[in-house]
Amino acid sequence: MYPKAPNDDRESLSTLLVVPRSGRGVLPRLEATQAGRAGGVAGCKSMWRGLWTLAAQAARGPRRLCTRRSSSALAPGSGATIFALSSGQGRCGVAVIRTSGPASGQALRILTAPRDLPPARHASLRLLSDPRSGEPLDRALVLWFPGPKSFTGEDCVEFHVHGGPAVVSGVLQALGSVPGLRPAEAGEFTRRAFAHGKLNLTEVEGLADLIHAETEAQRRQALRQLDGELGHLCRGWAETLTKALAHVEAYIDFGEDDNLEEGVLEQADIEVRALQVALGAHLRDARRGQRLRSGAHVVVTGPPNAGKSSLVNLLSRKPVSIVSPEPGTTRDVLETPVDLAGFPVLLSDTAGLREGVGPVEQEGVRRARESCNFLATVVASVGAQSHSDSSQRLLLVLNKSDLLSTEGPGPGPDMPPHLLLSCVTGEGLDGLLEALREELAAVCGDPSTGPPLLTRARHQHHLQGCLDALGHYKQSKDLALAAEALRVARGHLTRLTGGGGTEEILDIIFRDFCVGK
Numbered sequence: 001m002y003p004k005a006p007n008d009d010r011e012s013l014s015t016l017l018v019v020p021r022s023g024r025g026v027l028p029r030l031e032a033t034q035a036g037r038a039g040g041v042a043g044c045k046s047m048w049r050g051l052w053t054l055a056a057q058a059a060r061g062p063r064r065l066c067t068r069r070s071s072s073a074l075a076p077g078s079g080a081t082i083f084a085l086s087s088g089q090g091r092c093g094v095a096v097i098r099t100s101g102p103a104s105g106q107a108l109r110i111l112t113a114p115r116d117l118p119p120a121r122h123a124s125l126r127l128l129s130d131p132r133s134g135e136p137l138d139r140a141l142v143l144w145f146p147g148p149k150s151f152t153g154e155d156c157v158e159f160h161v162h163g164g165p166a167v168v169s170g171v172l173q174a175l176g177s178v179p180g181l182r183p184a185e186a187g188e189f190t191r192r193a194f195a196h197g198k199l200n201l202t203e204v205e206g207l208a209d210l211i212h213a214e215t216e217a218q219r220r221q222a223l224r225q226l227d228g229e230l231g232h233l234c235r236g237w238a239e240t241l242t243k244a245l246a247h248v249e250a251y252i253d254f255g256e257d258d259n260l261e262e263g264v265l266e267q268a269d270i271e272v273r274a275l276q277v278a279l280g281a282h283l284r285d286a287r288r289g290q291r292l293r294s295g296a297h298v299v300v301t302g303p304p305n306a307g308k309s310s311l312v313n314l315l316s317r318k319p320v321s322i323v324s325p326e327p328g329t330t331r332d333v334l335e336t337p338v339d340l341a342g343f344p345v346l347l348s349d350t351a352g353l354r355e356g357v358g359p360v361e362q363e364g365v366r367r368a369r370e371s372c373n374f375l376a377t378v379v380a381s382v383g384a385q386s387h388s389d390s391s392q393r394l395l396l397v398l399n400k401s402d403l404l405s406t407e408g409p410g411p412g413p414d415m416p417p418h419l420l421l422s423c424v425t426g427e428g429l430d431g432l433l434e435a436l437r438e439e440l441a442a443v444c445g446d447p448s449t450g451p452p453l454l455t456r457a458r459h460q461h462h463l464q465g466c467l468d469a470l471g472h473y474k475q476s477k478d479l480a481l482a483a484e485a486l487r488v489a490r491g492h493l494t495r496l497t498g499g500g501g502t503e504e505i506l507d508i509i510f511r512d513f514c515v516g517k
Ligand SMILES: Nc1nc2c(ncn2[C@@H]2O[C@H](COP(=O)(O)OP(=O)(O)OP(=O)(O)O)[C@@H](O)[C@H]2O)c(=O)[nH]1
Pocket: 303, 304, 305, 306, 307, 308, 309, 310, 311, 322, 323, 324, 325, 326, 327, 328, 329, 330, 331, 350, 351, 352, 399, 400, 401, 402, 403, 421, 422, 423, 424, 425
């Protein structure tokens, strides 16, 4: 599994092994039939086209409209107007305090009395005072966002105040004294935005990821999801399914009628087949999006004294591990989170892989090997079918290249592909970083290009559910069962973007947010 250590005649090079690891149908059959019969045109082509359009419109649903999804999508006590500090805690130049809800305008008037509401979406300089004592609190910029054209879809106000703790707490207390206002709970602003149709669920997840993004690649991926790429894709697929369902429903209702357009079932089959291919391609992304969210794992392993700890310190730009000329210094797996070329990485230093040592070091070596085995398994799942060496993402690094000229010859021709490095002079570090970047991009995916990645197990679950249902559709001999399979498939896509029946997961998702977002 591991490349051999250099031969004796090339002893001056140390060997390091760097391992990156890494609802029911919208087209109501009964209504369709009734609509046709009521018009007295059952089976005619024009009526069929009308139904088809109806179904497509119904499936498309409202987009970016201030449409309440369901009361349970909102947190308890959601009728209240909420307020919170939306910028970070602590002393800062400017702090942003937000309100959302029907009493927002009233709160703004009370704190800036006796002024009227400022023009919508324009920054205005106002003196804020405590309504109870009339004491001035700050001279602040205020922004008035009447709903539905606001982040939450409700009336909102933003107070851009000076970021001193006394100012912030004074304004928060003043808002708390306004009737109908209460402090917001974690994620409540975003939850209201979701409930009012301002964001779909994948966009909410993208927003949460953006707030938590620590590296460039994570930020890019989150921004794409917040921009709605995945949601858009799912809506397109759901529309395809609605069309296919409309074809099958029409055949069930009017199949005996000579006037029905020919080949409707064949058309549905073609659409389903194309969708199966598209879904399959997305599901084969080897969880790259999820790995980018949670971070890849890079393990540095190799013989004792090779310079593993030196490399870990170099990559993490801090003294994580003890470096010493004595072999066997590192006796356990030491882990540190780092940003490697824009990718979030958990970097592990391991005990040197040597035999015939004491029990403590042996345990360290055992853990190092265990890490590597685990990595190999993860990496093997990235498109590779076997666990052979060639399927593993390994970078062979020969360290101490600065000693080459003085202490020995360079690597021989039988040495596998490798990189030369000197942790002392830094020579070869750029090449290693570039190689790591390529390996990590292969493991985590490149968020700047290609189709949007699936960033959560939930996405994977629903796409797989959709694909399974399409498989049932293909196998169904009975048309009614085939139609039901299409509805199930579409239900998965709907739930992925936050439609029907997702209330149970809302709490989990919104828990990721901080108060004020
Ligand atoms: N000349 C030279 N010495 C190096 C280089 N990298 C590390 N060393 C030295 O090699 C010795 C071992 O370095 P470590 O980083 O502790 O090696 P390790 O692989 O973590 O060692 P173990 O913990 O024993 O497994 C130290 O004296 C380092 O200063 C290098 O690139 N060039």
